[in-house]
Amino acid sequence: MDRTGAGGVLGVESVGAVRLLTLNRPDKLNAMDTALVEALVAALRAADADTSVGAIVVTGSGRAFCAGADMSEFRDLPPEERHRVEHRSQLTASLQLLLPGLARPVIAATRGHVLGGGCALALACDLVVAAESSRFGYPEVRRGILAASVTPNLARQVGTKAAFELLATGRSIEPARALELGMVNRVVPDGTEVDVALSLAAELAALPAPALHATKRLFYRSLDADFEHAFALAQEAHASLRKADRAASEPSIAEERP
Ligand code: COA
Numbered sequence: 695m696d697r698t699g700a701g702g703v704l705g706v707e708s709v710g711a712v713r714l715l716t717l718n719r720p721d722k723l724n725a726m727d728t729a730l731v732e733a734l735v736a737a738l739r740a741a742d743a744d745t746s747v748g749a750i751v752v753t754g755s756g757r758a759f760c761a762g763a764d765m766s767e768f769r770d771l772p773p774e775e776r777h778r779v780e781h782r783s784q785l786t787a788s789l790q791l792l793l794p795g796l797a798r799p800v801i802a803a804t805r806g807h808v809l810g811g812g813c814a815l816a817l818a819c820d821l822v823v824a825a826e827s828s829r830f831g832y833p834e835v836r837r838g839i840l841a842a843s844v845t846p847n848l849a850r851q852v853g854t855k856a857a858f859e860l861l862a863t864g865r866s867i868e869p870a871r872a873l874e875l876g877m878v879n880r881v882v883p884d885g886t887e888v889d890v891a892l893s894l895a896a897e898l899a900a901l902p903a904p905a906l907h908a909t910k911r912l913f914y915r916s917l918d919a920d921f922e923h924a925f926a927l928a929q930e931a932h933a934s935l936r937k938a939d940r941a942a943s944e945p946s947i948a949e950e951r952p
Contacts, residue, residue, distance in 0.1 A: 704733040705755065709892055711748040711899035713741035720756025726811055727764035728778075731785045735792060742796040748899025748906075750796070751891045752819060753803040754812075759828065762810025765837070786811055786843040793818040794914040797907040799898050803891035804828040805884060809866070814844035817851055820910065821894065822878040824869045825887040830877060831866030850917070852877060908935045 705716035715737050717724035724730075734752075741747045754760050763786065768779050793800055802816040805825035813830050816822050824830075832848070834841040841848075841861055849857040852875045860867070869881040882890045898906060912931040916924040 702733065703727075703730045704737055706737050708747075709751075710896055711746065712892055712895040713737075713744070713747045713750045714888075714892065715741070715750065715752045717752070717754040717760055720754075720758075722764065723758035723761035723807055724754040724756065724812070725761050725764040725766075726786075726815075727767045728782055728785065730764075731782070731789060735785065735789055738792060738796060738800070742798050747798060748901075748903065749798055749895035750800045751803055751888070751895050752800060752815070753888050753891070754805070756806075757827075758806035758812075759802070759804040759808045760812025760815060761807045762812050762833070783843060786814075790814065790818050790843055790847055794820075794910075797910065799895070799906065799910060801891045801895050803887040804830075804878075805887055810834055810841060811844065814841075814847065817844075817847055817877060821891075822872075823880045823882060823887050823891040823894065824872060824878040825882060825884040826869060827884050828869050828872070828878075828881075829866040830869075830872050831864065832861050833864045833866070835862060836864040904935060904938055 703718055705714070705718050707714040707716070715734065717726070717730060717734070719725060719727075719730060726734075738750065741750050763782070768782065771778060799821065800819040801821045801823060802819040803823045803825075804816050805827050806829070808816050808824075808828050808830045810832055813832060816830070832841040832844060845857075845861060848860065851857075852860070856875050859865075867875075869878060872878045873881055880890060880894075908931050912928060915927050915931075919927055
């Protein structure tokens with residue numbers, strides 16, 4: 695396995711055609727401060743722009759996936775620096791919007807605490823492989839704060855009753871319940887989650903990229919469209935993939951020359 699380039703608050707490694715991104719603040723349970731979110735956004739964009747990358751895996755180092763936004767970063771922030779809080783919350787929102795907008799599929803490999811913004815990050819990925827130790831939850835309300843940027847996606851993914859219960863009680867749930875709610879795809883023994891995610895990612899990376907990218911794009915566009923519009927989008931996506939296929943299979947002028 696060729697893994698290169700790990701280091702800093704975010705590990706960035708290439709594993710064949712898969713880009714592995716590792717949140718790397720294990721002493722803080724990978725709590726996301728501004729530097730980490732900025733690095734993650736930049737690394738996701740870079741991976742999606744790299745034609746040698748077919749899929750992306752996001753995980754955390756140490757015993758947790760991510761314990762949410764770094765609370766110490768803003769705890770004693772003077773009122774005149776409120777713009778930093780706003781910048782931070784915009785960053786969180788941009789991460790939520792960025793993940794479904796990437797062409798390449800993104801898989802989260804979780805273990806231990808998957809809380810607040812960390813839970814939102816996992817849920818914004820296209821697929822989630824959860825180790826048995828994973829505990830998912832939104833404890834913000836217990837701390838007197840709002841799980842703001844995570845609410846829209848949670849309600850959309852798990853249904854209103856389950857989403858409200860998670861947000862309003864702040865309780866954590868085990869992987870079996872997360873699987874039942876459709877928050878995760880697989881529950882695996884601890885220590886295997888990254889390898890399972892990498893192997894799923896390699897399987898996706900080996901598929902014809904235009905069809906995979908069109909599938910992801912159509913999937914998220916249809917989610918936000920009304921039923922009738924979703925069919926129009928499907929037809930449009932189908933036609934444009936066929937057109938691209940035909941163009942790729944036609945010999946170029948240079949190839950036609952004797
Ligand atoms: N922001 C900043 N630092 C955090 C953090 C967060 N969200 N979550 C954990 N940490 C830090 C702790 O302060 C501690 O740092 P220290 O060793 O320098 O004191 C370190 O990570 C380990 O955490 P600790 O609390 O000692 O581990 P634990 O196993 O006893 O408890 C949790 C784990 C997740 C239950 C606990 O850390 C916690 O409740 N964290 C906050 C979770 C949260 O509310 N997230 C939503 C934020 S919006």
